[in-house]
Amino acid sequence: MTVTDNDKLFKALRAEITKLGRTTITVGVHGDERERDGGELDNVQIAAVHEFGAPAQGIPARSFLRAAVDERLGGIGITAKDLAERVGTATMSAKEAGAQLGAFVAGVIQARMSNGLEPPLSQKTLVRRAQRTKRGRKALATIKRLSAKARAGKALTGKQGAQLASAQALITNAKPLIDTGQLRQSIAYKVKQ
Numbered sequence: 001m002t003v004t005d006n007d008k009l010f011k012a013l014r015a016e017i018t019k020l021g022r023t024t025i026t027v028g029v030h031g032d033e034r035e036r037d038g039g040e041l042d043n044v045q046i047a048a049v050h051e052f053g054a055p056a057q058g059i060p061a062r063s064f065l066r067a068a069v070d071e072r073l074g075g076i077g078i079t080a081k082d083l084a085e086r087v088g089t090a091t092m093s094a095k096e097a098g099a100q101l102g103a104f105v106a107g108v109i110q111a112r113m114s115n116g117l118e119p120p121l122s123q124k125t126l127v128r129r130a131q132r133t134k135r136g137r138k139a140l141a142t143i144k145r146l147s148a149k150a151r152a153g154k155a156l157t158g159k160q161g162a163q164l165a166s167a168q169a170l171i172t173n174a175k176p177l178i179d180t181g182q183l184r185q186s187i188a189y190k191v192k193q
Contacts, residue, residue: 013090019193020087020094027105027189028065036182043186050177060119062176068112069105079104095191102189113184116175129179130171139167 029047036043053061069076083097092100121129130136146164150156156164177183 009090013088016087016090016094020084020097022193023094023098024192025098025102025105025189026192027102027109027187029183029186030188030190036186037180043183046183047186050183058122062117062119064113064117064177065109068109071112072108076101076105076108095193098191098193099189102191106187106189109187110184113177113187114175117177119176121174121176126171126174129174136171139170142167143171 029043031044036046039046041049047065049057049059050062051065052063053059080101083092083101086092087094087097127140130140142163146156146160146167149160150164
């Protein structure tokens with residue numbers, strides 16, 4: 001019996017590992033994710049303003065890209081190592097590993113945005129956001145009406161107290177970076193080999 005060793009599997013595995021070493025993954029708001037409905041700024045500009053702040057406009061830095069990666073660096077490293085091992089055992093391609101890692105990091109960033117960031121929104125911003133929707137305008141009117149009653153020394157009924165609390169919660173629960181959802185949805189990844 002003749003055995004021929006042609007190293008095809010080894011060569012293919014080595015080629016895939018080499019691809020993995022040359023793979024670049026970018027995660028964030030890419031230039032092709034700029035478009036947004038309404039407003040003067042695009043998603044890239046809005047992301048930059050919030051990531052680094054715009055003190056002249058009274059907008060503080062609320063890092064959602066760098067801080068998210070810094071906070072979860074250990075988990076990102078473990079995930080990358082696991083994916084690299086799968087490439088090394090020929091159970092996944094370098095491109096698939098890159099896509100999984102990119103999707104994981106994009107999810108980390110989106111979760112940070114959804115969980116809310118410091119500092120909280122200013123009262124001025126909360127009111128401006130509320131004025132854009134019918135529900136928000138109704139909540140503002142409720143707050144104004146019931147607060148005036150309380151300031152005049154009139155006791156609020158239990159129902160009115162609950163209405164006031166509900167209206168205030170609606171306004172104050174707004175999260176930085178989550179308004180229309182367009183910026184959060186623009187967080188994407190790209191894999192280049």
